[in-house]
Amino acid sequence: MTEKNAYQQAGVDIKAGEQAVELMKDAVADTYTPNVLDGIGGFGAAYALGSNYKNPVLVSGADGVGTKLLLAIAADKHNTIGQDLVAMVANDILAQGAKPAFILDYLAVDKMRPEVVAEIVTGVAKAAKASGMALIGGESAELPGLYAKNHYDLAAFAVGVAEREQLLDPNNVAVGDVLIGLPSSGIHSNGYSLVRQVLGITTSERFKDLPIAMQETLLTPTKLYAQAVWPLVEQGFVQSMAHITGGGLTENLPRAYAKTLSAKINWGSWPILPIFNELQAAGDLSLEDMLLTFNNGLGMVLVVKSEDTQKVISQLSQTNQAAYIIGEMVNGQESGVVFEGDAPW
Known part of the structure; x- marks a missing residue:
């Protein structure tokens, strides 16, 4: 029997970490663009802006996935949670009027399970590529004693680039401008503490007891908007934009225009997904709670x-x-x- 080294006896398996890197490296490399100067394995990641910008501005964002992670862990399904992570930072950067450029991820686990780690990071890589971003670095840490069995946490830092004059300015919004809502794919990555409470998801077993369709709905990944929306920003069609995350429409939309203005929204002008009606009924939630917690079917709003x-x-x-x-x-x-018209709740 091979004798374990001291670090492995303490609960950290370096070999498993190396195996995880080997399993994920092709998916990560697939996100690289010519701007990426250093590959996986360096102490830092280098990204060249190039010479096409006159007055470039870097727009950065950092975020996590929240307690939606608990549902992915309960389902032992880790291939879509990476898209949630990417979307949270990429959509925020896009809302500033910048083109998402690169992303770094941080994954901390209780125990290094190479296949699971590779599945998570491969999901991050695929979503990054779909958003036009290079996954140029990150960190996977095995932290025995800090996380419960099979638990992990996931975070990301991302950077976008824009010409200074291209950045979206809330002060450019004027009376008469039109609000265009882009539908969400579901709950996205906000409000899951309330979701778990109203649906009684107190343990992994309680989640598995839900109908399969409900489990799939709750794990539907956050929609990526960069590919569809960036060309509009580049052409100057968008005055401002709001990514509808925690705080819903009522808190996120006002960030996209001056305080002297209001957004008048018409109920019934977009489809509210069934999951939101189910959550409202299950928790007997007020209209205010629904508006402050969930996106209610709108993931991004453009002002044009x-x-x-x-x-x-x-x-x-x-x-x-x-x-x-x-x-x-x-x-x-x-x-x-x-809001105008008949409220749904």
Whole structure:
């Protein structure tokens, strides 16, 4: 029997970490663009901006996945949680008017299981590539004693690039501008502590007791918007934009325009996915709770000039991106977002 070294006896398996790197390296390398100067294994990752920019600005973001991780762990399904991670940072960067450029991930585990780690990071890599980003580095750490059995945490840091004059400015939004909502794929990655509470998901077993369709719905990954939306930003069609995450429409949308304005949104102008009605009924949640916790079917909202509305919708349709005219900008009222029509709850 091979004798373990001291570090392995303490619970850290360096060989397993090396095996995980070997399993994931092809998926990571597949995200590389000519801008990536150093590959996997260096002490730092180098990314060349190139000479095409006149006055480049770097836009950065860092985020995690939240307690949605507990559901992925319960299901032992780790191939889509990486997309949730990428989407959280890539969509934020996009909302500033920058093109996502590169991403680094951090994965901390209780025990290094090479196949699981490779599955998670491969999911990150595929989503990064779909968002036009290179996965140029990261860290996988085995931390025995810190995490419960089979548990892990996942975080990312990403950077986008834009010409300074290209950055979206909330002050450019004016009365009469149109709000175009892009549908979410589901709950995305916010509100899962409330989801677990109202559905009674207190253990892994309780999650597995849910109908398979519900399990799949709860694990549906966050939608990536960069591929469809960046060309619109590049062409100057977008005045401002809001990524609808924690805080919902009521807290995220006002970040996209000046305080002297309000967004008037029409109920019924976009489809509210069934999962949100199920959550509302299960928890007897108020309209305010729904608005402050969930995206309720809208993952991104674009603010465009009225004369550009049809061009934007047409161009989005060419990339198979659904879009809905959900309202318009008006003079500031009692709050940053006002709703008209019959509320669904």
